[in-house]
Amino acid sequence: MTPPGRHRPPLRYAPSRHDPQLRSAARHFGRRGLLNLTAAAAVLAFATHLPAPGAASAAELDAARISEDPFTLGVASGDPLPDSVLLWTRLAPAPYEPGGGLAGRRVKVQWEVAADEFFHLTVRRGAVWTHPEYNHTVHVEAGGLLPGREYYYRFRTGSWISETGRTRTAPATTAAVSALTFAAVSCQAYHDGYFTAHRHLAEDDVDVVFHLGDYLYEYAVNSAGGHRRYTDRRLPELFNREAGTLEDYRLRYALYKSDPDLRAVHAAHPFVVTWDDHETENNYADAIDEEGNPPEEFLLRRAAAYRxxxxxxxxxxxxxxxxxxxxxxxxxxxxxxxxxxxxxxxxYRSDQAYGDMPYAPGPESDDPARTITGAAQERWLLDGWRTSNALWNVLPQQAAFSQRKLGTGPQATVSMDSWDGYRASRERVLAGARAAGIQNLMVLAGDAHVGYAFDIKEVFDDPASRIVGTEFVTTSVSSGRDGVQRPADWDACLTANPHLRFYDGRRGYVRVELGRAAARADFRTVSAVTTPGAPITTAASFVTEAGRPGLEPA
Known part of the structure; x- marks a missing residue:
């Protein structure tokens, strides 16, 4: 989200969308401003000349010589398939130092997967090299697993053993599954508070977690941890600047992943992740950044952030x-x-209309050529719907999808950064769902730092228009600090948007149970994030029946 009062400056360049020559230029131009020539060279070296996984480009470090715990950033799993799951960890005995304290050497790591948490029934094991070029991260695609099963995993190097993670595989694609429970989370600004919602989610019984973006923020974090206000520790000064280089982003991930609540939720559940803007830079659009820098400069920063x-x-x-x-x-x-x-x-999105500030929809924002997904991704989505045999078609993505007027009256403004700023894109997606015969469309979103529940209307401004789906917008984990149950615009938003069924400004997550007959969503909220350990409650619950879109209180 763009902070109040921030305006996107006029562009100095107007790039054509997805120009391959522009991306090629990112490999040859130095940054003026955020990155100096040395930093740009480092970005290029990592972004375009990395060896393939498994290549040996550094001397071997005997793991027996690692004297401090290298598993300081925990473990994680993700993208479950019927026969495999991705397992992750990173070796970093000194996580707040560039390189993590491993002196540029490659290290061998063993991994194992078991059917039980005590590892009596090990089903898969192996070994991989971690490389300094990949910041000593491990990505193991553990295959040969059975569908629809719970598994446990861990890593070992030298005398050190990681914590145990729990994960699961997806059911077989043809399995007539009766139930699935998942959670949606987003927006976890470290400097805005504790990740208390993650601690509660770690203890929740869900099959998978969807992280919908803003996993980290590029903004500076001071020595007190911002609004965490540490009194028993001080963070290194290297975090007290905006991230812009590859090393900056790597260190920012180290800071976030050292958080015990985030470590706990990753160890408890497999994640499916997608990004929004702050993993790179606030409100960027394709090759266009917030400050109006030349695109070839911003693409250098984007390469570092994506890496x-x-x-x-x-x-x-x-x-x-x-x-x-x-x-x-x-x-x-x-x-x-x-x-x-x-x-x-x-x-892949078009640049936000009207200077990226809240504005009433008009010719600029409603240009049919504008896109929030890009043409290739839009075709991929609609083609996938045409061949879907699923009862529920769920769309995990970043920004609020449904119309969200920010006030009443004929010239009410909307967010130009959400789907309201790309109404032609939204209409094409809804038309594609209709053409594909999608009866149970469910959209997940984050970004807004509040919780919303919407009925998705075929025509949002027509009260008599039919409901074609449901949308759940998860609030932030910590971004925006504590929040309140009823924000100042609560009455105005509910009046201006009759299809808005729920609005809450506290922190937390959404928990969704899918069944054959209906789906249920619980909005789980905590009372505070600027102090640790707040309890969690269910602010509201809604159900929608299969074949009859529309939300009803549970």
């Missing part, structure tokens, strides 16, 4: 970035119960 994102997330090899490009949109299936089409609404 660090892949390194630090439980993502498969198919998502390895190529310079400033990373294909993050992908499809997952949970038997015949649910198909998940995970979107990326940052990398």
């Amino acid at each position: 660090a994102y892949w390194e630090n997330q439980p993502l498969r090899g198919a998502q390895v970035p190529q310079g400033p490009d990373l294909r993050l949109f992908r499809r997952l299936q949970w038997g015949t119960l649910a198909q998940f089409d995970v979107l990326d609404t940052r990398q």
Whole structure:
């Protein structure tokens, strides 16, 4: 979200969308402003000349010589398929130092997967090299697993053993699954408070977690941890600047992943991740940044951010970035119960209309050529719906999808950064769902730092228009600090948007139970994040019946 009062400056360049020559230029131009020539060279070296996984480009470090715990950033799993799951960790005995304290050497790591938490029934094991070029991160695609099963995993190097993670595989694609429970989370600004919601989610009984973006923020974090106000520790000064280089982003992930609540939720559940803007820079759009820098300069920063994102997330090899490009949109299936089409609404979007500030829809924002997904991703989504055999078609993505007027009256403004700023894109997506015969459309969103529940209308401004789906917008984990149950615009928003069924400004997550007959969503909220340990409650619950879209209180 753009902080109040921040305006996107006029562009100095107007790039054509997805110009391959522009991306090529990112490999040859130095940054003026955020990155100096040395930093740009480092970004290029990492972004475009990294060896393939398994290549030996550094001397071996005998793991027996590692004297401090290297598993300081925990473990994670992600993108469950019927026969495999991605397992992640990173070796960093000194996580707040560049390189993590491993002196540029490669280290061998063993991994194992078991059917029980005590590892009496080990089903898969292996060994991989971790490389300094990949910041000593581990991405193991553990295959040969059985569908629809719970597994446990861990890593070992030298005398050190990681904590145990729990994960699961997806059911067989043809399995008539009767139930699935998942959670949606987003927006976890370290400097705004504690990740208390993650601690509660770690203890919740869910099958998978969807992280919908803003996993980290590029903004500076002072020695007191911002609004965490540490009194028993001080963070290094290197965090007290905006991230812009590859090393900056890597260190920022180290700070976030050292948080015990975030470590706990990753160890408890497999994640499916997608990004929004702050993993790179606030409100960027394709090759256009917030400050109006030349695109070839911003693409250098984007290459660094994308590289660090892949390194630090439980993502498969198919998502390895190529310079400033990373294909993050992908499809997952949970038997015949649910198909998940995970979107990326940052990398390919048209620049926000009207200077990226709240504005009433008009000719600029309603230009049919404008897109929030890009043409290729839009075709991929609609083609996937046409071949879907799932009962529920779920769309995990970043920004609020439904119309969200920010006030009453004929000239009410909307967010130009959400789907309201790309109404032609939204209309094409809804038309595609209608043409494909999608009866149970469910959209997941984050970004807004509040919780919303929407009925998705065929025509939002027509009260008599039919309901074609449901949308759940998860509030932030910590961004925006504590929040309140009823924000100042609560009455105005509910009046201006009759299809808005719920609005709450506290922190937390959304928990969704999918069944054959209906789906239920629980909005789980905590009372505070600027102090640790707040209890969690259910603010509201809604159900929607299969074949009859529309939300009703549970």
